Amino acid sequence: MEENLEAEFQNLFVTKIKERGLTLAKLSELSGIAMKHLQNLNAGRFDSLPPAPYLRGYLVKLGHILDFDGEAWLEKFRAHG
Numbered sequence: 238m239e240e241n242l243e244a245e246f247q248n249l250f251v252t253k254i255k256e257r258g259l260t261l262a263k264l265s266e267l268s269g270i271a272m273k274h275l276q277n278l279n280a281g282r283f284d285s286l287p288p289a290p291y292l293r294g295y296l297v298k299l300g301h302i303l304d305f306d307g308e309a310w311l312e313k314f315r316a317h318g
Contacts, residue, residue, distance in 0.1 A: 242313060242314065243281055243283045244281060246278075246310060246314075247278070247279070247281035249305060250278050250279060250299070250303070253303035253304065253305060254279075254303065257303065261275045261276060261279060264299075264302065264303075267302055268295075268299060268302055269298070270295050270298065274287065274295060278295075278299075289315075292311070292314075293307075293311050296310050
C-alpha cells in the first residue's frame with residue numbers, strides 16, 4: 238500500500254475518534270473489532286492488519302460508526318495495493 242494513503246487514512250481515523258470523544262476500547266466495544274486491529278489502524282501499521290475480507294468488514298463497520306465511507310477507502314487501498 239502507498240504510504241501517503243495509509244497516512245491519510247490514519248489521520249482520518251484518529252480525527253474521527255477524537256471528534257466523537259471515543260477511546261479505542263469503546264470503539265472496540267461498539268464495533269466488535271479486536272483492540273489489536275484498532276491499535277494498528279490508529280498507529281498506521283497497515284502491514285499488521287488481517288487479509289482483505291476482514292479489512293473490508295472493519296472499514297465498513299468503522300465507517301458507519303465514525304461517519305466515513307468504508308467502501309470508498311477499501312477501493313482506494315485496492316487501487317494502490
